[in-house]
Amino acid sequence: MTYALPPLNALRAFEAAARHLSFKLAAHELHVTPAAVGQQVKALEARLGVQLFERLHKQLILTAAGQAYLPGVSEGFRHIAEATSQLKPEGVVLLQLGVHASFDLRRLDLAAFRSAHAEIGLRVLQPAGLHELVEGKVDLLIARSLGHHPGYRCDRITERTGLGDWLIAPEGTADCPEIVSFREWLRTVMDAKARASRRPRLVGGVGS
Template sequence: MTYSLPPLNALRAFEAAARHLSFKLAAHELHVTPAAVGQHVKALELRLGVRLFARLHKQLVLTADGQAYLVGISDGFRRIADATLQLKPRCAVLLQVGVPENFELRRLDLEHFRSTHPDIGLRILQPAGLHELVERKVDALIGRGLRSHPGYRCDRIDKGTEVGDRLMAPEGTAECPEVMSLRDWLRSRSAGALRTERRRSGEIGLARR
């Protein structure tokens, strides 16, 4: 059976906006801009051919269609979340890592990490930010421009640039074996990428002479 589904990002934007009755609060939850939430919702309304929200005096109100749709969408997300939680990687430890929405997961080379660390089950939550880390929805957070926060350790991963990616974890678990393994893995990949970039730059420089 082929399911006819709207884009997931649009559904997530609608569901969050409908719960909060605010594009601003939904944007904060999803780590995007209010304009992005509004665009997703507008695109969803155009796709469905119905209005999901009424904008009254700067107040967001669900239409009857929106209220009915929210029930089904929320139930669907809840079932997906429950099904995901039931999946337990066959390993000793599960490490849940959050990354921003615009983070390219291919940079992590997840399959290689999993193959070289069979005792660590790596699960990614995207998008995620400090809010998810504080609420313990993730064990660690990877992001560019993360800053120190009381009770959390923020380690620089990319040492080759002025502003690089950082790994943030609670101080109490920042030195646990699985987080240390991830930190070492990220730094080794960063160092490898930097060496490759320098080698290419050198080759280009020689070619220009």
């Protein structure tokens, strides 16, 4: 059977904009520009031959067609996510970790994590960024960021203020056991390194 489906990116733009009732917030979630979201939605409306949103001044409202379309689209994404999650080897949960290019993986001691969590098959993609997380190529991401991404849980892993390293995961999967395990491991490792860096260093010999 051949399914008559609109482009996936257009559906994702519509679904995000419909949840937020905002092209701007949808753009933040999808890591594109509001104009790109608007263009995708407009293209979807043209393809379907119906108007999905009323575009008022500083306000976005779903039309009756949009309200009727949204539950099916959201449910379709949920079924795809569930079917994908079931494609895992028995007894092993696969966890795809993305890491930005300048991050030193030696800081994480991933061999120790794999040894302590044999039930989690950890794979690493480096370099990776928000695009890979949005596209589902990774499950969570260590990114150099300011840590403000609507629709995502962001946990700072460095003590510095402003731009720094954050662990980012979609809110819908941020509390999955494998992601929680990695988050706790990462927090333990980084806290230990922070304590070590604060220890006073002896200069010279004893009694000098």
